[in-house]
Amino acid sequence: MTPFHFTAGKLPLLVSIPHAGTQLTPEVDAGLSDAARGLPDTDWHIPLLYDFVRDLGASVLIGHYSRFVIDLNRPADNQPLYTTATTGLYPETLFDGTPTFAEGKTPSAAARQEYLDNIWQPYHQQIQQELARLKAEHGYALLFDAHSIASVIPRLFDGQLPDINIGTNSGESCSTAVIEAIKDVCAAQSDYSWVVNGRFKGGYITRAYGQPQQGVQAVQLELAQLNYMDETPPFAWQQDRAAQLQKVLKPMMQAFLQAGKPL
Template sequence: MKAAYEFTPGKLPLLVSIPHAGTALTPEVEAGLNDAARPLPDTDWHIPRLYEFVQALGASVLVGNYSRMVIDLNRPADDKPLYATATTGLYPDTLFDGTPTFLPGKTPSAQQRKSALDNIWQPYHQQLQTELERLKAEHGYALLFDAHSIASRIPRLFEGKLPDLNLGTNGGRSCDALIEEHLVACMANQKPFSWVANGRFKGGYITRAYGNPAQGVHAVQLELAQCNYMDEQAPFGWRYDRAAQLQPLLEELIHTMLTGARQIA
């Protein structure tokens, strides 16, 4: 079985988590996917490549290897819904557009799903927690940047076109207010990309579970509209021209988060 994640430790007080870029499948999921789900359309395509600069900066990086079609690393283990509006669960039975994920009678069994929880979800979260504890012990605080992307138009999930940058801080509860203020100012001070803070995407389970500013752990989620760096139709190609415009802003956001944290440390 493929490892649950790839992890690279860094020297900064920052962990970049990328839970939805994986494409590995368990045999039962691969055998059961219908034609609409087989291209893995709900993947956060190319996110490790988009954020490859963070390793050069010295951040720790944690990347999930398995597709969210197997298990969603950004959902709670008890599968309680994170949003009152349409969403997908720990074991997605539908795609974002509402199409069934699996062929009739081919949904993985409860035992197979429990295996995914034990062997994929749990190891990822254990590594995430262990690294945040290490960073806090070494630096006095820890920063968590949860990196995501999604198709810019999904009528079932949101009306119209999604803003280019969607910052989530669980309504201000997952990080210090000064860090959020700095990040909002950074987005507001540029013109090419639209943005929103705590709009449709306020942060998933990872942001909500690990962000605890009172304990010195500050977490944010950034959901990117995929049209800004890739083709949104299969085969979901990387767009050099668009990514080259977006990456400097992402790097500025990372620096801004680090600077804000130093001011409150």
Template sequence: MSLSANSVIAEPLHFVRGTAPLLISIPHAGTHLTPEVASGLTDAALPLSDTDWHIPQLYDFARALGASILVGQYSRFVIDLNRPADDTPLYATATTGLFPDTLFDGRPTFKAGMEPTVVQRQQYLEQIWQPYHQTIASELARMKEAFGYALLFDAHSIASQIPRLFDGKLPDLNLGTKGGASCSPGLSGVVEGVCLQQTRFSHVLNGRFKGGYITREYGQPDIHQHAVQLELAQVNYMEEIEPFAYDEEKARELQSILKPLLAGMLAWGEQQYKQ
């Protein structure tokens, strides 16, 4: 991983359009930094440990399913794509904001007095956050025009143990549907059903992670737009300490449930909206 800073904000996202009514959003895998963020990070923040490491690689199989895939390219330490533009807190418990000033473990993100300016952060909002969300909105609209409905899968990961955020060890698979409001009950039943059909990985529905801003904002089943978030415990596909190496063997085992989960979402959509 290189921490060399970009001279300008460029290529804020990577998007590949698929052929199916499924969009996979990956907002937190980016590691690009702006010059001011790169120079201001504390030693604790420099490893970018709060990154959703390797998620694009883990979900690469979804291309064969016809999914569209959207990946944010900038680190969440620049701007968090899964927070609202007005930075309204998503959780009553400990969390991080649109411009994270602390790491997940509570240590400061920036050296004192070296945070980006208000003007710089407004630039991040306009040139990084807005293009990502404009892409989500336009792609979901395109899918509904073509298929009559759209499925959004917001893909995340996190270290399996972060005492500041949750007690003990996180379940392996943390499904979020905004307490059942971001998708049809039928779709929620399908994704949880896939988890129930196996015993290797533990799971929870609408536990600590009920869905971030993306799931809450775009999950609108009343207009045939269904969203599901999945927060994975990283221990199941990578090393949780530096250099955060991808584990091919573990990843293949985890993909054995991720593949039927996404396939199940697509099958539900085809059945629900068949003409």
């Protein structure tokens, strides 16, 4: 299976969706623990939730493989992104701390090197190529990294996660104008709680490619899943909830496009 699906758009905007994949390699498929078998830490339905960006004219990049094979939003050297509990390039535990693999069935170092070479590298090469194309065509590029997570995971954060979690690498990955424009969209509604650079400040993709001084602005959005789907298996899509959430996501994307234009 190819490592990703990519559609080129006409706007200076790339939407990256690295964690919606469910494809497994034979080694990972054979080794998953019972708790991991249902792929609980997947960003379920995110391509469907953001399908509207295609109509806007954005480029879209969607990873095909499960994060249990390799996490596309972690650095290749597997250095931790957070000082608090987290998961790595090759997740050894689920978000709740349960082992990802049955005892003695973790993929070999050689297999994982293949995942790095044939899944992680192509995804990031595609990001780099598309950002370069957008900069060449428009003079600048915008990167929106789309994620979701269960609203309650005690190992990762206390209590219930805010509904909308905006990450800008503590303000380093985009301009103040972009941050303020997105905050204005959030402040204009009362249905969803929100925070900027809270528990989720942006993963490797946001941190690596968000370089406003170089003409690339990046924002990560981590959504609490209960606002568009069921958080328990079989993780069903909920159309009514999703449609309501899209009433905030669409103006947020438009605000990013508007505020991201160079002065």
